[in-house]
Amino acid sequence: MKFGPVPIGDAAGAILAHTARLPGGAIKKGTHLSQAELARLAEAGYESVIAARLEAGDVGEDKAAARIAAAVTGPNLTIAEAFTGRVNIFAEAGGLALVDAERLVALNNLDDGLTVATLAPFARVSAGQMVATIKIIPFALPDRVVTQAEQWLAGAETPPVAVAGFTPHRAHLILTELPGTKPSVLDKRRAAIEKRLEDAGSRLIACQTVNHETDAVAAAIRTATGTEANLILVFGASAIVDRDDVIPLGIARAGGRLRRFGMPVDPGNLLLLGDIAGRTAIGVPSCASSPKTNGLDWVLERTLAGLEVTSEDISAMAVGGLLMEIQSRPQPREKDDRQATRRAPRIAALVLAAGRSTRMGERNKLLEVVEGQSMVRHAVAAARQSNAGTITVVTGHEADQIRGELAGSDVTFVDTPDYAEGLATSLVAGLNALPDGIDGVIVLLGDMPGVSAGIIDRLIAAFAPDDGRGICVPTSGGRRGNPVLWAKRYIPEMKNLKGDVGAKSLFGIHSEDIAEVPIDTGDVLTDIDTPEALDLARQR
Numbered sequence: 001m002k003f004g005p006v007p008i009g010d011a012a013g014a015i016l017a018h019t020a021r022l023p024g025g026a027i028k029k030g031t032h033l034s035q036a037e038l039a040r041l042a043e044a045g046y047e048s049v050i051a052a053r054l055e056a057g058d059v060g061e062d063k064a065a066a067r068i069a070a071a072v073t074g075p076n077l078t079i080a081e082a083f084t085g086r087v088n089i090f091a092e093a094g095g096l097a098l099v100d101a102e103r104l105v106a107l108n109n110l111d112d113g114l115t116v117a118t119l120a121p122f123a124r125v126s127a128g129q130m131v132a133t134i135k136i137i138p139f140a141l142p143d144r145v146v147t148q149a150e151q152w153l154a155g156a157e158t159p160p161v162a163v164a165g166f167t168p169h170r171a172h173l174i175l176t177e178l179p180g181t182k183p184s185v186l187d188k189r190r191a192a193i194e195k196r197l198e199d200a201g202s203r204l205i206a207c208q209t210v211n212h213e214t215d216a217v218a219a220a221i222r223t224a225t226g227t228e229a230n231l232i233l234v235f236g237a238s239a240i241v242d243r244d245d246v247i248p249l250g251i252a253r254a255g256g257r258l259r260r261f262g263m264p265v266d267p268g269n270l271l272l273l274g275d276i277a278g279r280t281a282i283g284v285p286s287c288a289s290s291p292k293t294n295g296l297d298w299v300l301e302r303t304l305a306g307l308e309v310t311s312e313d314i315s316a317m318a319v320g321g322l323l324m325e326i327q328s329r330p331q332p333r334e335k336d337d338r339q340a341t342r343r344a345p346r347i348a349a350l351v352l353a354a355g356r357s358t359r360m361g362e363r364n365k366l367l368e369v370v371e372g373q374s375m376v377r378h379a380v381a382a383a384r385q386s387n388a389g390t391i392t393v394v395t396g397h398e399a400d401q402i403r404g405e406l407a408g409s410d411v412t413f414v415d416t417p418d419y420a421e422g423l424a425t426s427l428v429a430g431l432n433a434l435p436d437g438i439d440g441v442i443v444l445l446g447d448m449p450g451v452s453a454g455i456i457d458r459l460i461a462a463f464a465p466d467d468g469r470g471i472c473v474p475t476s477g478g479r480r481g482n483p484v485l486w487a488k489r490y491i492p493e494m495k496n497l498k499g500d501v502g503a504k505s506l507f508g509i510h511s512e513d514i515a516e517v518p519i520d521t522g523d524v525l526t527d528i529d530t531p532e533a534l535d536l537a538r539q540r
Contacts, residue, residue: 001140002053008042014051015139020044025511028468030084030139032518034478058140061085064114065134067146071153072107072116074098074162077131080344080387081454081461083517085136088461090344091125093165094201096305098122100160107153107160111145113137118161120320124301125163130342132161164305169202172229174220176212176246178237189235189289196288196297200304205229212237217250225254225277231303232276235284239270247283248272256281260311264318268295273309280309293323345439345463347485349383349456351376351411353446354396354419354426364398365528367405370449370537375528376402378449380409385453387460388442394430396420422500431495440465442485443503449537450523451483459485462517469515471507474524480504480516481524487513 020027022044062082069079069087080088099121118132194204210216224232256276263271272283287294366376383391391411395402396419416429459472470487494503
């Protein structure tokens with residue numbers, strides 16, 4: 001790759017390295033410069049720009065990032081579309097991040113421009129949470145680097161990044177009591193354990209309370225082995241202080257064995273790990289009465305994720321095992337914006353299907369069939385197959401027919417009786433019906449059957465409101481098209497639109513936040529308004 005100053009007259013096709021702020025809107029870094037953009041730069045007085053040119057043997061940043069992502073990603077992960085050389089990888093289900101730190105360090109050493117960042121090994125994740133991100137720092141990587149990474153990773157038994165998903169477990173809890181143990185203490189301990197189990201998709205199927213005596217504990221454990229429970233938890237009225245204490249002896253007397261007593265995690269030092277009759281048995285440390293993270297969580301979560309926990313595994317928990325919160329340093333579990341979990345953006349899909357189809361004559365264009373299904377079904381199917389979440393369909397003209405056509409499609413309908421007043425009326429009706437908690441909305445037109453799930457996902461991949469990409473617009477041949485993805489912060493302004501005016505009227509106000517996303521096909525420009533356009537679409 002060549003990088004440096006390039007005269008304006010020689011810069012066609014080069015990749016702009018730094019955003020150029022011009023009258024009428026900025027040309028953002030990463031733009032492949034067209035003649036129109038070069039003319040704007042020249043008019044603004046630019047004689048040259050800092051730019052990059054790919055050479056033979058270079059792999060563009062998006063393709064390189066996508067290839068590396070495919071090579072590093074294991075089970076229970078979803079790979080997002082690449083944009084500006086970045087690919088984010090998200091958990092498909094709750095569980096624990098499995099990260100091969102040694103291999104990832106080696107991978108990052110292959111080339112300065114190849115970077116892979118992940119969560120810490122065994123970090124707990126929820127569905128939709130970001131687990132890893134690949135970023136190609138320049139605008140390309142040599143193909144030899146990408147190929148070397150792929151071949152090296154393919155030679156391993158497992159990919160270096162995966163998620164061990166939680167599997168449903170059935171737990172039997174044994175609580176012990178001493179004279180004077182308050183029922184409220186027992187209730188609190190049961191509730192704390194039950195919450196931990198439920199949060200990981202497991203359940204407590206039985207809870208026994210017995211005297212804090214070895215024979216009573218042994219009898220309760222034998223009872224538990226005769227049930228469908230596959231996990232036995234013993235929460236003692238008094239902490240375990242020795243391998244010959246009540247709870248360890250109770251497990252042994254019931255026919256079990258001890259794998260480990262004590263762990264280098266604070267709080268949680270006095271945890272006991274054993275097994276009996278093919279079941280894991282855990283002596284619970286007293287700190288587990290609190291919902292705060294402690295050593296039990298680290299062992300319990302791995303167990304619920306189907307991972308074996310050995311004595312060596314527990315020893316390795318020493319690094320990072322100081323969880324005790326003390327006043328002399330910041331509280332590690334306090335939440336602030338910097339510590340917020342990164343996750344996939346929650347994007348709602350809004351399909352506008354209320355128009356009268358006046359240019360189509362007597363026919364409702366949205367019900368016309370293209371490639372085996374109606375145009376409105378194409379729009380809903382693209383949204384459903386994409387990474388968008390909820391789908392809201394705005395109806396108006398022939399609302400009953402549209403609803404009937406989409407029967408069984410798992411969408412939310414909202415009707416706008418004033419649809420004849422113009423596009424803004426339908427748009428506002430749909431925006432008012434969107435669910436809470438979304439990060440953005442992608443507005444799809446019901447008469448653009450060429451818009452695919454892949455196009456929607458590429459827009460979602462570009463979406464980064466905090467980085468100046470709060471409005472994501474597809475382009476083809478230098479022209480802007482549809483659908484458009486809007487960050488939630490623009491929704492109040494969109495709701496103020498009137499008449500036959502679409503949200504694109506806001507582009508001029510927010511030009512700095514627009515990200516143009518190149519799309520290889522012209523489908524983002526093609527809506528079908530007339531019988532002639534419909535015939536052409538069917539021929540294509």
